[in-house]
Amino acid sequence: xxxxxxxxxxxxxxxxxxxxxxxxxxxxxxxxxxxxxxxxxxxxxxxxxxxxxxxxxxxxxxxxxxxxxxxxxxxxxxxxxxxxxxxxxxxxxxxxxxxxxxxxxxxxxxxxxxxxxxxxxxxxxxxxxxxxxxxxxxxxxxxxxxxxxxxxxxxxxxxxxxxxxxxxxxxxxxxxxxxxxxxxxxxxxxxxxxxxxxxxxxxxxxxxxxxxxxxxxxxxxxxxxxxxxxxxxxxxxxxxxxxxxxxxxxxxxxxxxxxxxxxxxxxxxxxxxxxxxxxxxxxxxxxxxxxxxxxxxxxxxxxxxxxxxxxxxxxx
Amino acid sequence: xxxxxxxxxxxxxxxxxxxxxxxxxxxxxxxxxxxxxxxxxxxxxxxxxxxxxxxxxxxxxxxxxxxxxxxxxxxxxxxxxxxxxxxxxxxxxxxxxxxxxxxxxxxxxxxxxxxxxxxxxxxxxxxxxxxxxxxxxxxxxxxxxxxxxxxxxxxxxxxxxxxxxxxxxxxxxxxxxxxxxxxxxxxxxxxxxxxxxxxxxxxxxxxxxxxxxxxxxxxxxxxxxxxxxxxxxxxxxxxxxxxxxxxxxxxxxxxxxxx
Numbered sequence: 172x173x174x175x176x177x178x179x180x181x182x183x184x185x186x187x188x189x190x191x192x193x194x195x196x197x198x199x200x201x202x203x204x205x206x207x208x209x210x211x212x213x214x215x216x217x218x219x220x221x222x223x224x225x226x227x228x229x230x231x232x233x234x235x236x237x238x239x240x241x242x243x244x245x246x247x248x249x250x251x252x253x254x255x256x257x258x259x260x261x262x263x264x265x266x267x268x269x270x271x272x273x274x275x276x277x278x279x280x281x282x283x284x285x286x287x288x289x290x291x292x293x294x295x296x297x298x299x300x301x302x303x304x305x306x307x308x309x310x311x312x313x314x315x316x317x318x319x320x321x322x323x324x325x326x327x328x329x330x331x332x333x334x335x336x337x338x339x340x341x342x343x344x345x346x347x348x349x350x351x352x353x354x355x356x357x358x359x360x361x362x363x364x365x366x367x368x369x370x371x372x373x374x375x376x377x378x379x380x381x382x383x384x385x386x387x388x389x390x391x392x393x394x395x396x397x398x399x400x401x402x403x404x405x406x407x408x409x410x411x412x413x414x415x416x417x418x419x420x421x422x423x424x425x426x427x428x429x430x431x432x433x434x435x436x437x438x439x440x441x442x443x444x445x446x447x448x449x450x451x452x453x454x455x456x457x458x459x460x461x462x463x464x465x466x467x468x469x470x471x472x473x474x475x476x477x478x479x480x481x482x483x484x485x486x487x
Numbered sequence: 488x489x490x491x492x493x494x495x496x497x498x499x500x501x502x503x504x505x506x507x508x509x510x511x512x513x514x515x516x517x518x519x520x521x522x523x524x525x526x527x528x529x530x531x532x533x534x535x536x537x538x539x540x541x542x543x544x545x546x547x548x549x550x551x552x553x554x555x556x557x558x559x560x561x562x563x564x565x566x567x568x569x570x571x572x573x574x575x576x577x578x579x580x581x582x583x584x585x586x587x588x589x590x591x592x593x594x595x596x597x598x599x600x601x602x603x604x605x606x607x608x609x610x611x612x613x614x615x616x617x618x619x620x621x622x623x624x625x626x627x628x629x630x631x632x633x634x635x636x637x638x639x640x641x642x643x644x645x646x647x648x649x650x651x652x653x654x655x656x657x658x659x660x661x662x663x664x665x666x667x668x669x670x671x672x673x674x675x676x677x678x679x680x681x682x683x684x685x686x687x688x689x690x691x692x693x694x695x696x697x698x699x700x701x702x703x704x705x706x707x708x709x710x711x712x713x714x715x716x717x718x719x720x721x722x723x724x725x726x727x728x729x730x731x732x733x734x735x736x737x738x739x740x741x742x743x744x745x746x
Contacts, residue, residue, distance in 0.1 A: 205713040205730070214493040225715075229574050233725050238746055240708050240716035242567070245540040247708065254715045254725055399539040427539060450708045451542055453583065 182467040183474040186220070188419045188441050189367035191303055191342050193275060195220035196475050197432065197456050198464075200277035200423055200446030201306065201346070202226060202251070206450035208264045211272035215453060218460025220442065224261065226308055228280075231257040237390035238423035241379050246398030246425075247447055248377055250389045253281050253311070258291045262298050275303035277344070281311045282321050292338040304342035307335060310350070310373045311370070322348040322373075325360035332364025344421070346370035349408050355415035368419040369446060371409045375401055398447040401425040406434055410483065413439030420479050427455070429462040436475060437482025494711065496521070497535075498557070498582040500574055509563040510606065511572045515580060516556050524552035526591040526614035527734040528703050530584030531710040532559065533567070535572050537581075541567045544581060546707045546729070548680070551644075557582065560609040576731075586710045589732040591700060593618045597675035600624040602663045602689055604681020605634070608641050610702045610733075611680055615645050624649065624670050625647030628663025628685065633657040664665035664692045676700065679737070683745045690737050699737040703728050703745070720744045 186196045201223035204210060234254025241248045255261070258280070269276055278295060281290050288307075295302060309322030309331055319343065321327040328345065335343060345361040347354060349372040358369050373394025379388040388394075405424025413420045422435030423444035432443045448455045472478060498515035505511055511618045534591035545567050547559040563569050574580075591614040593599060599622050601611045608627050615625060626649045627641055633659055650658030651666040659666050663685060667677075673696065679689045680702040693699060705717035705728040712730030719728055720741040726732065 203709065203713050205711055207712060210711065210713075225713075234715060234718065236720075236744070238706060239718065240543075240706050240714070242541060242543050245542060249708070249714070249716060251715050254718065310599055398542055447542070450714065451537075451539075451544070452581070453496065453709070453711065454493065 180468065182464060183388060184464065186442050186475050188304075188421065189342055191275070193220035193442065195460060196436065197444040197460055198277065198421065198442055198444045199223060199449065199456065200444035201308065203446050203449045206261070206269060208268040208272060211269055211274055214457065216272065216274055217454075217457035219274060219456050221277050221278040221303055222269075223279045223444065225255055226253045226279050226281045227255050227258050227261055227291070228253055228283055229258055229291045231255065231260070235389075235391055238388050241388050241394070243377070243379065243396065243398070244400060245306065246396055246400035247450070248379055248389070248394040248396050249374070250391050250394040252391070258294050262294055266298055270301035274431065276301060277304050277306050278302050279306045279308055279346070281308045282331050283311055289334050289338050291343070292335060295340065299341050304339060304344050304367070305339055305350055306344040306370060307331060308346050308347050308373070310346070310348040320348055320350065322357060323351050325353070325356045326361045328357050329364050334364060336365035342367045344368045344370055346423070347372045347412070349373065349375050350402065350406055354408055355411050358412040358416045358420075362416045362418050366418060368421055368441070369412060369416065370421045370423050371412045372405060372424060375404065397425065399425045399427050402427070402431055406438060409435055409440055410438045413480070414483070417435050429459050429466055432459060432463055433466065433478065434482070436478045439480040439483060441479060489561060494583050494586065496582045496584070500578045500580060502558075503572070503574075503576060504640075506640050508633040508721050509632075511561050511563075512550070512558065512640060513561055513572070514556060514558045515582060517582060520554050520606075521552060521557065522585065523587045524557070524613070525547050526579060526617045527609075527610050528585040528587045528590055529733060530557065530582050530586065532571065533581050533705065534571065535579040535581060537570075541570065543567070543708060544583060544710070545571065546586075546615070546710060548702065548733070549585065550609045550612045551616060551724045552585070552613070556558070560606060564605045583710055586729055587733050588730060589734040591618070591678050591702070591734055592604065593621050594676070595621070597621075598623055598673070599676045599678065600626070600667055601665050602628070602677060602679045602681070603627045604663055604685035605630070607681035607685070607702070608637070609680070610642055611678060612641060614678055617722045623674070626651055626663045626667045628652070628666070628681065629657060630654070652716065661687055664688045668692055676711050683742070684692055686745070687742050690742060694738060700734050701737045701740070702733045703740070704733070705746070
């Protein structure tokens with residue numbers, strides 16, 4: 172069946188996340204997409220609901236030394252180290268061009284220290300009209316408290332929200348880390364702290380050994396695992412968190428197909444972020460959008476909202 | 488980098504030749520017209536049968552391109568390249584490209600020599616096609632006779648190609664930079680591509696006297712400057728091989744930090 176056959180009754184793929192409405196539930200995850208406006212347009216923009224910026228820090232970061240990417244079975248390990256030009260340059264030189272694309276911009280902000288987070292959010296406030304939401308990345312080491320990632324515990328996330336919510340009045344998402352000891356508890360802490368939505372989740376810490384050199388592949392030993400290999404893990408995390416909070420939850424982790432998107436929607440995702448698959452196929456989102464639309468037509472479902480949370484099993 | 492029509496293309500393997508030493512020449516035909524390909528540009532390549540494993544496309548420099556075809560040189564180094572060269576003629580491939588903004592650009596009136604090591608001959612063959620009228624020497628260094636088939640193949644494309652081997656079993660004895668030094672007097676500019684030790688040797692021999700532009704290799708994720716997986720440390724900071732390169736002024740690159 173082609174789309175033209177069903178164009179008379181195309182389903183509504185727009186979704187709402189807190190106070191934000193997006194034209195599609197398919198969001199480009201942080202870390203993959205260039206801050207180059209020529210890639211924020213057709214043909215790459217087809218089906219894209221929003222784009223998350225690369226992880227930004229208050230000051231420029233050069234990123235990690237050594238090998239940064241390593242393919243694994245059905246996945247990829249990365250150790251980029253948040254290479255970016257800093258929030259100030261992003262606000263002045265990059266965001267204006269990206270915002271002109273008309274695609275909602277989600278600013279991914281890496282939480283290093285609380286002080287730097289406040290400074291970054293103050294800078295972002297000056298361009299709030301160009302920002303659909305801020306997505307706080309709490310997977311970075313907490314330099315204020317012994318190096319453990321902020322997102323590892325409910326207390327850590329509460330501390331971050333305690334300062335961030337006071338400064339940033341716009342939509343505020345928190346991207347959780349699957350390394351957290353108790354992910355639902357961390358999610359509830361973010362909700363209590365005033366987050367508008369949660370993103371579940373980020374990469375899984377893994378590692379690789381180069382057996383020829385008999386050394387770890389990465390200079391920092393551990394690296395983040397993503398790609399199709401992590402999808403079942405991400406789906407489980409999403410299921411747990413979505414069942415524990417009342418704010419919208421956005422699924423993220425290993426999504427490669429319309430079936431993966433539907434699975435995440437069915438267990439409660441309000442939207443889905445797609446990352447690593449873009450390395451495999453730059454236009455995967457438009458393909459997924461098309462097949463998702465066809466599937467919804469076949470199911471006789473008029474709106475994405477009618478699917479969300481309908482596949483949670485006995486609990487619903 | 489042109490992306491108005493998109494960089495994701497479909498191509499079919501139309502010719503595959505084993506050249507010895509684990510090296511293959513592969514030619515692809517594309518269904519749509521390709522934009523002009525500049526010397527040094529590359530494609531991310533993988534058969535459509537790769538759904539999730541292998542997951543990443545592999546980067547290969549263009550040897551030769553036309554409006555509906557492109558040729559690469561591939562050396563089997565891992566499971567990805569092993570699978571690619573095992574594909575039969577007619578196999579459908581993803582061809583993302585042409586990629587790269589830093590390319591080989593000749594300046595009128597300057598003497599120019601090319602020096603390649605091993606599989607690094609690929610982008611320099613493309614450069615030769617564009618600029619043979621201003622190139623005075625082209626030295627292709629290999630380790631030993633195992634590369635005879637590749638050397639013959641390259642010689643069929645380049646008139647006057649000088650082949651050198653480390654052990655003297657093929658062509659002149661010596662490394663490519665040593666042979667180039669014997670061949671030439673002062674050279675304004677050298678274009679290089681090859682293993683890191685060769686690039687270091689080229690820089691030690693000619694650095695400070697000649698401008699050395701080198702096409703660098705790196706592990707890549709996206710190929711479009713998005714993921715920052717392929718960076719190299721330079722005087723201008725961490726630059727992306729895929730987007731800022733792959734061709735760099737070697738005097739800007741911290742050679743000891745190349746992987």
